[in-house]
Amino acid sequence: MKKLLAACAAIVVLSLLADSARAGNSFDYCLLCHGANGNGNYGIRAPKISGMETWYLARQLGNFASGARGTPADDAAGHEMGPVGVRLERENIVDDAVRFIASLEPRRPSATVKGDVARGRKLYGACTACHGTKGEGNATLQAPALAARSDWYLVTQLHNYQRGLRGADERDAYGAQMRAVAATLPDDQAVNDVVAFINSL
Amino acid sequence: MNRRVSRRDFLHLAGTLGGSTAVYRAAMGIGLLPVAARAARPLLTASGKSRKVLVLGAGISGLTAAYELSKRGYDVQVLEASFRAGGRNMTVRHGSRIDETGYPQVCNFDDDPDLYFNCGPARIPGHHVNLLGYCKELEVELEPFINDNRNAWVQDDAMFGGKPIRAREYLSDTRGFVAELMAKSINKEAISGPMTPDDWDRLREYLKQFGELDPQFRYIGTSRAGLARHDYTAPEVLKAPLSPSELLKSKFMLIMSFGETDDQAAMMMEPVGGMDRVVAGFMRKIGPLVQLESQVQRIRVLPQGVEVTYRRDGQYVTTKADYVLNCIPMHLLAGIEHNFPAEYVAGFTAIPRGKLFKIGFQMKERFWEREGIYGGISWTLQDIQQIWYPAHGIHRKKGVVLGAYTFDAVAGEKFARLPPAERFKLAIAQGAKIHPDYASHVESGVSIAWHQMNHMLGCAAQWDDALFKQWFAKLQAPVGNHYLIGDQVSYHPGWQEGAIASAHHAIADIDARVAAAGTQVVRS
Numbered sequence: 001m002k003k004l005l006a007a008c009a010a011i012v013v014l015s016l017l018a019d020s021a022r023a024g025n026s027f028d029y030c031l032l033c034h035g036a037n038g039n040g041n042y043g044i045r046a047p048k049i050s051g052m053e054t055w056y057l058a059r060q061l062g063n064f065a066s067g068a069r070g071t072p073a074d075d076a077a078g079h080e081m082g083p084v085g086v087r088l089e090r091e092n093i094v095d096d097a098v099r100f101i102a103s104l105e106p107r108r109p110s111a112t113v114k115g116d117v118a119r120g121r122k123l124y125g126a127c128t129a130c131h132g133t134k135g136e137g138n139a140t141l142q143a144p145a146l147a148a149r150s151d152w153y154l155v156t157q158l159h160n161y162q163r164g165l166r167g168a169d170e171r172d173a174y175g176a177q178m179r180a181v182a183a184t185l186p187d188d189q190a191v192n193d194v195v196a197f198i199n200s201l
Numbered sequence: 202m203n204r205r206v207s208r209r210d211f212l213h214l215a216g217t218l219g220g221s222t223a224v225y226r227a228a229m230g231i232g233l234l235p236v237a238a239r240a241a242r243p244l245l246t247a248s249g250k251s252r253k254v255l256v257l258g259a260g261i262s263g264l265t266a267a268y269e270l271s272k273r274g275y276d277v278q279v280l281e282a283s284f285r286a287g288g289r290n291m292t293v294r295h296g297s298r299i300d301e302t303g304y305p306q307v308c309n310f311d312d313d314p315d316l317y318f319n320c321g322p323a324r325i326p327g328h329h330v331n332l333l334g335y336c337k338e339l340e341v342e343l344e345p346f347i348n349d350n351r352n353a354w355v356q357d358d359a360m361f362g363g364k365p366i367r368a369r370e371y372l373s374d375t376r377g378f379v380a381e382l383m384a385k386s387i388n389k390e391a392i393s394g395p396m397t398p399d400d401w402d403r404l405r406e407y408l409k410q411f412g413e414l415d416p417q418f419r420y421i422g423t424s425r426a427g428l429a430r431h432d433y434t435a436p437e438v439l440k441a442p443l444s445p446s447e448l449l450k451s452k453f454m455l456i457m458s459f460g461e462t463d464d465q466a467a468m469m470m471e472p473v474g475g476m477d478r479v480v481a482g483f484m485r486k487i488g489p490l491v492q493l494e495s496q497v498q499r500i501r502v503l504p505q506g507v508e509v510t511y512r513r514d515g516q517y518v519t520t521k522a523d524y525v526l527n528c529i530p531m532h533l534l535a536g537i538e539h540n541f542p543a544e545y546v547a548g549f550t551a552i553p554r555g556k557l558f559k560i561g562f563q564m565k566e567r568f569w570e571r572e573g574i575y576g577g578i579s580w581t582l583q584d585i586q587q588i589w590y591p592a593h594g595i596h597r598k599k600g601v602v603l604g605a606y607t608f609d610a611v612a613g614e615k616f617a618r619l620p621p622a623e624r625f626k627l628a629i630a631q632g633a634k635i636h637p638d639y640a641s642h643v644e645s646g647v648s649i650a651w652h653q654m655n656h657m658l659g660c661a662a663q664w665d666d667a668l669f670k671q672w673f674a675k676l677q678a679p680v681g682n683h684y685l686i687g688d689q690v691s692y693h694p695g696w697q698e699g700a701i702a703s704a705h706h707a708i709a710d711i712d713a714r715v716a717a718a719g720t721q722v723v724r725s
Contacts, residue, residue: 079617
């Protein structure tokens with residue numbers, strides 16, 4: 001009888017493991033937050049991830065996993081992503097996740113940020129060296145594309161850089177560069193203006 | 202940013218909701234008892250034969266709609282994204298999976314019928330007639346749930362140096378103080394109008410009874426606050442009243458009437474064995490109609506009917522139906538592909554999602570029973586806010602205690618961003634201010650951060666009056682043959698009764714449309 005119980009318990013444990021492996025290997029839960037085809041969901045402040053460069057995705061997932069990103073007390077959205085990065089790394093499936101995201105069909109998101117495009121064009125001058133004149137990004141410099149991203153997310157991240165919620169951790173060297181540039185935008189309107197210009201690219 | 206409901210806001214709200222205080226009633230000479238409205242289940246008259254209905258989400262509203270429509274002959278399929286049915290009606294016990302996006306957990310409670318934890322809804326008041334009706338019909342056995350226990354503790358660092366006092370002490374001593382103050386300070390001549398000398402005497406008598414004052418209208422203590430000792434071979438000794446100035450330092454006054462509100466007052470009930478017995482009851486009837494692990498990705502409203510695309514086993518599947526009833530949380534719907542009108546979609550992101558958080562601890566000994574606490578809630582002004590004691594399994598060896606239940610987003614986020622083990626540590630440290638040897642009893646824990654739960658990412662929708670006015674009618678109305686349902690589309694979010702009401706509202710509308718269409722098949 002005891003043996004039978006032990007065998008039953010083993011089966012329960014194994015089936016639980018199988019279940020959790022299945023949950024881990026099915027990346028549908030990326031879509032849970034980031035929306036159908038990873039095109040973003042403003043409802044829970046999850047940005048568009050489809051069409052992001054694979055090297056950029058891998059680096060940011062690594063930052064979330066290490067706590068270099070998503071840990072400051074005021075970064076509520078980062079707190080939700082942080083543990084997911086930890087889990088992907090723990091289960092050694094970061095690469096699989098990146099491959100899954102690369103398989104999604106990106107759509108151009110609708111513009112939600114209003115600003116002065118002409119002023120934004122001037123301000124964007126500081127961005128071109130890394131992110132390109134068309135916001136196309138630069139793999140050599142590890143600068144992601146900015147065009148056709150969730151515009152509200154660009155605004156949030158510029159504010160996060162300015163407030164030290166991102167790019168302040170010494171392990172995030174690229175973030176530190178970005179933080180320095182974001183600090184040159186004089187006010188909230190400048191942030192909106194530059195993003196409004198990016199929307200026009 | 203989400204609109205955050207601070208604890209202070211909540212406490213104020215709770216105080217307002219529960220707060221037609223006895224003193225106010227005494228002064229005004231009123232005390233009306235509201236009568237529960239008996240809402241009837243809609244009587245569906247049309248036949249659903251050869252009409253297909255898709256229900257998106259196997260929460261309580263979806264299960265209700267599927268159950269009722271299938272009884273009328275509709276061809277019903279329920280698509281549920283999770284591995285389990287029930288939505289926020291979720292009970293965990295030995296071996297249960299807790300599917301939190303970043304921190305998946307398995308419940309390690311002992312395998313025992315009394316050792317379970319209701320992660321979502323946990324209590325049913327007597328006027329939730331629709332839910333109770335289903336409990337009866339689905340043979341879900343109910344037992345009393347204890348919400349309000351005068352022997353439980355009240356703890357606040359702001360009073361008595363953080364030392365807990367019994368709820369009965371707080372309530373009796375503050376009432377005694379207020380009654381004495383009022384009896385002494387009411388000036389008969391100053392009250393003009395219809396108050397007769399008899400009214401005056403009656404008011405004074407009421408105050409005496411309200412606070413249990415002595416014949417000279419002084420409050421010198423009352424057995425309501427508990428006796429100093431329960432040695433029944435010796436004369437009774439009252440506890441000395443606690444210092445009113447100390448008692449009034451605590452914001453507990455804002456939640457002291459919690460157990461008197463419409464939905465929280467005795468007599469409350471819970472299903473024997475866990476709230477998910479309600480889900481099991483529905484599943485016994487319509488289990489084969491429910492398809493799990495099917496995550497909706499796209500909804501297209503067609504000129505006639507609705508097309509839905511979902512992911513299952515990594516593949517996209519597209520299906521069509523005459524009607525769709527959709528209880529997917531609005532904040533998730535905002536992220537799927539659709540062809541809804543813009544003013545409908547704008548509502549999805551306008552209503553903030555709740556961030557309620559709960560912890561359950563298996564305790565190796567029911568130590569609270571040694572403190573004279575059998576069921577009920579201890580309140581604290583710390584983050585954990587509440588400790589609940591089970592009213593079932595009394596005097597058994599072990600029990601599952603609720604170790605935290607936060608209502609406001611700030612406290613919810615504070616817990617949610619910690620790994621489970623750290624959450625437990627924080628909750629245990631705070632619980633130890635109420636029960637000093639708390640930590641030594643904890644055997645294992647579970648934590649539910651509703652805004653990080655897979656396929657949920659939020660607790661009850663956080664409506665307020667302005668949002669109701671702006672959005673409710675728009676979101677409740679169908680778009681073509683697509684109906685949004687769930688407690689999120691009710692004036693009672695956060696309660697299963699609200700979920701059922703929304704389902705009833707939608708299926709009554711469908712019934713009327715099908716009846717009007719006669720025998721004509723509207724399927725595209």
